[in-house]
Amino acid sequence: MGSRVEILNDDGYRSDGRRQFELRDITMDLSPRGTADGSAMITHGLTQVMVSVFGPREAKMRAQTLHDRAVLNVEVNIAPFSTGERRKRNRGDKRILELAASIKSTFEPVVQTALYPRSQIDIYVHVLQQDGGLLQASINAATLALVGAGIPLLDLVCAVTGGVHSTSPMLDLTTLEENDIPHLTVAVMPKTGNVTLVTMETRLHVDRFGDIFKLTCDAAQVIHQEMKRAAYARTRRLVDAMDVDSKSILLTGDNVDKDTAMNELE
Amino acid sequence: MITFASFAAPPDDLYGHGHRVAHPIDPADDRDMDIDFDDEEFVSGSKLTVPGETLTSSHAFMRGHGTYVDNEQVIASVAGTVERVNKLISVRAARSRYNPEVGDLVVGRIAEVQPKRWKVDAGGRQDAVLMLSSVNLPGGVQRRKLESDELQMRTFFEEGDLLVAEVQAFFADGAMSLHTRSLKYGKLRNGQLVIVPPALIRRLKSHFTSLPCGVDLILGLNGYIWVSKHVKDSDREGEDGFDAEAVYSNRNDDIDCATRTAIARVTNIIRALAAHWQPLTDAVLLEAYEWAVEQDCDVKDLLLDDVAAALVASLGGQH
Numbered sequence: 001m002g003s004r005v006e007i008l009n010d011d012g013y014r015s016d017g018r019r020q021f022e023l024r025d026i027t028m029d030l031s032p033r034g035t036a037d038g039s040a041m042i043t044h045g046l047t048q049v050m051v052s053v054f055g056p057r058e059a060k061m062r063a064q065t066l067h068d069r070a071v072l073n074v075e076v077n078i079a080p081f082s083t084g085e086r087r088k089r090n091r092g093d094k095r096i097l098e099l100a101a102s103i104k105s106t107f108e109p110v111v112q113t114a115l116y117p118r119s120q121i122d123i124y125v126h127v128l129q130q131d132g133g134l135l136q137a138s139i140n141a142a143t144l145a146l147v148g149a150g151i152p153l154l155d156l157v158c159a160v161t162g163g164v165h166s167t168s169p170m171l172d173l174t175t176l177e178e179n180d181i182p183h184l185t186v187a188v189m190p191k192t193g194n195v196t197l198v199t200m201e202t203r204l205h206v207d208r209f210g211d212i213f214k215l216t217c218d219a220a221q222v223i224h225q226e227m228k229r230a231a232y233a234r235t236r237r238l239v240d241a242m243d244v245d246s247k248s249i250l251l252t253g254d255n256v257d258k259d260t261a262m263n264e265l266e
Numbered sequence: 267m268i269t270f271a272s273f274a275a276p277p278d279d280l281y282g283h284g285h286r287v288a289h290p291i292d293p294a295d296d297r298d299m300d301i302d303f304d305d306e307e308f309v310s311g312s313k314l315t316v317p318g319e320t321l322t323s324s325h326a327f328m329r330g331h332g333t334y335v336d337n338e339q340v341i342a343s344v345a346g347t348v349e350r351v352n353k354l355i356s357v358r359a360a361r362s363r364y365n366p367e368v369g370d371l372v373v374g375r376i377a378e379v380q381p382k383r384w385k386v387d388a389g390g391r392q393d394a395v396l397m398l399s400s401v402n403l404p405g406g407v408q409r410r411k412l413e414s415d416e417l418q419m420r421t422f423f424e425e426g427d428l429l430v431a432e433v434q435a436f437f438a439d440g441a442m443s444l445h446t447r448s449l450k451y452g453k454l455r456n457g458q459l460v461i462v463p464p465a466l467i468r469r470l471k472s473h474f475t476s477l478p479c480g481v482d483l484i485l486g487l488n489g490y491i492w493v494s495k496h497v498k499d500s501d502r503e504g505e506d507g508f509d510a511e512a513v514y515s516n517r518n519d520d521i522d523c524a525t526r527t528a529i530a531r532v533t534n535i536i537r538a539l540a541a542h543w544q545p546l547t548d549a550v551l552l553e554a555y556e557w558a559v560e561q562d563c564d565v566k567d568l569l570l571d572d573v574a575a576a577l578v579a580s581l582g583g584q585h
Contacts, residue, residue, distance in 0.1 A: 035461070037363060056363065056391040058377070067439070070391075112334070112343060117439045119391045147317060150362025152332065152343035155318035191318045191341070231316040235345045238360040239312055241543035242465070 007165045007180055015176055016045075023160075023172045023219065028140075028230035030148050036124075038149025042141040044172060046131035051141040053149040056119035070116035074104040076138070078127040099135060100125070106139055106159070106187050106197040112152040121151060132174040133161045135185045135199065140223065147231050155189035156231070157196060158223040162186070162216040164204060169212045171219050186213065188220035315342040321355055330356025364389040364464040364488040366442040370433045371473045373459070373486035374444070376423045382416060384423050386431070389464060389488040392441045396423070400434060400445035402452070404514070422514050428454040430484050430492065450474060452513050456521060457482070457494025460533045462540035464489035468547055475548035477555060479528040485546065493532050495521050531558055531565045538574035544581065553581060 005015045012019060024045030033039040036052035043049075059065040061073075076096050080088045089096055103125065111121065123145070125138045139159035146153055163173045163183035173183050182204040187197035195217070204212070315321065321333060321340045329335050332344040333355060342348070344359040366372070366388075374388035376396075385393040398411055398419060423429060430451050431444035446452050464487065473485045476496050484492040521529075535554045539546060557580050558568060567573050 038361070058385075058387065058391075058393040116391050118441075147345045148361065150344050150346070150359030152334075153317040154334065154336075154341075154343065156316065189318070191320075192336075228316055231345050232314060235314050235316065235360045238543055239314060239347055242545055243312065 005176060007177055008168060008170065014170065016174060018172075020168055020170045021215070021219070023222065024174075026223070026226050028144060028227065030144055030230060030234040032148075036145075036149075038145045038147065038151070040141045040144035040148060042137055042144065043129075044133050044137050044140075045174065046129055047133050047137045048127075048129040049134070049137040049141045050126045050128060051138065051145040052124045052126075053121065053142070053145040053151065054124070055121035055149070056116040056151065057122075059118065059120035061120070065118050065120070068117050069113035070111075070119040070121050072104050072107055072111060072113065072121050072123065074100040074107075074123045074125065074142075076100045076103070076125045076127070078130070082127050082130045099138065102135060102197060102199055103138055103142060106157060107142065107146070109196055110154050110157055110189065111146065112154065115152060121146075130175065132176070132178045133172060133185075135159065136161050136172075139187050139197070140227065144227060144230060148234065155191045155194075156224060156227050157187050158190055158220040158227060159185060159187040159197065160216050160219045160223055162212045162219070164208045164212055167208070169208070169215050171215065182208075184209075184212065184216070186216040186220065188217050188224075190221050190224040193217065313348040314346070315348050315357055316345040317343050321348060321357075326353070328354045330354045332357030332359060361463055361465060363391055366390055366394075366433050366436070366488070368433050368435060370487040371430065371484070372433060372444065372488045373428065373430050373454070373484055373490035373492050374488070375459075376425050376427045376429065379419055379423070379425060384419070386429070386444060388442070388444070388486075389461070389490060390442060392439070394431075394433075394442045394444050395437070396429075396431060396444045396446070400443070400447060402447055402449075402513070423453065424516075427516075428459060428492065430454055430486065453515070454484075454492050454494065455515065456497070456518050457492055458529055458533050460491045460493060460536045460540075462489045462491060462536060462546065463543075466540055466543070466545050467491075468545055470547060477528075477532065477548070477552055479532075479555060479559075480525050481528050481532050483532070483548065483551065485548075491536055491546070493529050493536070495519065495525050495529065527565060531555065531568065534565055534568035535577070538568050538577055539581075541574060542578045544578055550581060557581075 008014055008020065027043045029041040033052060036054055038053040039051065041050040056070050059071060064071055076099050078089050078096060080086050123142050125142065127134060136159040139157055143157045160171060161173050161183055162169060162171050163177060163181045165181045182202040184198060184200035184204065186195060188195050319342045321342055324335045324338050324340050327340055329340045332342060332346065333340050334343050340355050342357045344357050346357050346359040349356050349358055372388045374386040374394060376384050377387045377393050378385035382398045384396040386396050388394045398416060401422065403411065403415055429446060431446045432451060433442050434445040435443045437443060467485050467487050467489055470485065476482045480496045482494050482496050532551065532555060535551060535558060536546060539554065544550065554577055557577060563573055
């Protein structure tokens with residue numbers, strides 16, 4: 001026991017110097033990448049995930065198309081250099097398929113797929129660094145990428161992990177903590193408080209579950225504020241870039257369609 | 267936010283810095299999100315929203331695109347600008363795939379050849395359909411479509427061919443049907459395709475423009491732009507206004523070196539402007555082209571970050 005890292009010391013600090021309910025640094029980058037319709041890179045501490053969204057577009061797998069709504073296709077790629085020990089996982093790996101399936105089931109009730117019959121929406125998740133909270137980072141990044149692609153969502157989906165060390169709950173676990181204590185990941189739609197995903201791979205006492213579940217739902221609200229800020233900043237930037245130019249066109253040229261010009265004069 | 271496929275985009279400097287968030291924090295910083303529709307300012311400024319934001323009550327207003335109704339509230343489902351037309355509230359996404367409308371001019375690529383129809387990738391949410399009956403066939407505008415035409419559809423359009431067409435109608439599932447029943451439309455050659463986000467293409471009086479540098483432009487409303495060698499108007503109309511050989515030919519004309527450079531310069535300007543999210547019109551492109559020639563910069567240098575920024579600044583500075 002002596003050589004092991006203390007999960008929570010007597011002063012209430014965790015192994016990386018955080019308090020019990022403190023989240024790690026979050027950065028969100030919504031700049032476009034390549035030909036993706038929407039993309040986002042998110043970091044939670046040392047976990048870094050990049051998501052590209054393509055679509056809605058013509059379904060590649062004709063057999064799986066649905067006549068009344070779009071199909072969500074989630075593919076996860078974990079970079080071999082993302083962990084401490086370098087290991088190449090192939091695409092058929094059970095862990096990866098499970099991760100993809102959880103992301104897919106998280107977004108299925110949120111994305112308004114009924115608006116796009118016979119199409120397909122591809123969500124490609126690239127894990128660049130992992131230090132715990134992989135599912136949480138993937139879901140948050142996928143939400144932002146979907147927003148960036150202009151795909152209608154009922155709400156932003158905010159995910160966060162929580163765990164319990166003996167009796168004290170804590171949030172946003174690192175790999176070190178995830179290996180040691182029981183933990184769960186919760187994805188919440190903050191507006192209604194609906195939960196679209198709860199997953200737990202370890203055993204947790206039923207009395208502790210309620211506390212930690214409520215705590216993660218609260219923490220999701222905090223992440224929601226951050227995601228909203230990032231989405232607003234990105235949207236503002238795009239809209240402003242368009243606006244500056246439309247004004248200058250009005251001054252110089254008469255090549256704008258009358259309707260458009262009228263709208264801008266208003 | 268500039269992207270050139272070969273290297274990674276720098277982080278968005280507006281949101282580059284992570285800031286530490288301690289939990290729990292006060293949820294009171296939920297300001298400037300609620301939209302007051304009685305506000306005078308709402309009419310003039312562009313109000314932004316993101317998915318999940320309540321816009322108004324569903325009693326007083328009707329929901330439009332980009333919104334949904336839940337619990338008697340109209341809620342945004344996409345990130346973009348809120349628009350109001352009388353009692354109709356809609357949200358226009360800042361960035362999305364192409365939303366076709368009847369009469370739009372689009373540039374597309376043949377994805378598949380099917381019985382009596384071609385499937386065309388035109389940047390929409392499904393492949394567009396070009397029926398054999400909506401193309402002009404060799405032999406005249408009013409010619410009947412024979413069974414032999416069905417058997418030789420690949421002599422008109424093959425997989426991978428580029429074409430310019432007009433949106434004719436929609437199918438029940440929202441897929442668009444195209445037609446090329448005009449001499450302006452048809453197969454494309456002698457040029458290069460650039461794809462930009464469709465929001466950047468404004469509706470213009472004419473989407474066929476030609477720049478004085480010997481380059482023709484077709485600005486497809488789906489964000490596909492065709493940049494090609496200038497064709498004289500007199501050459502375009504052959505016998506009877508329709509020359510089958512020329513219209514469905516797969517062979518490029520001779521393009522001289524100066525024209526090739528001009529085409530490459532225009533495509534790089536389009537890429538640079540699109541990376542800075544500048545709306546593209548013929549006037550803007552002409553101005554940008556003149557700037558590029560004036561600066562005497564190499565064609566490939568236009569893709570460099572600082573040159574592109576200077577280009578955008580020069581456009582903004584003149585107005």
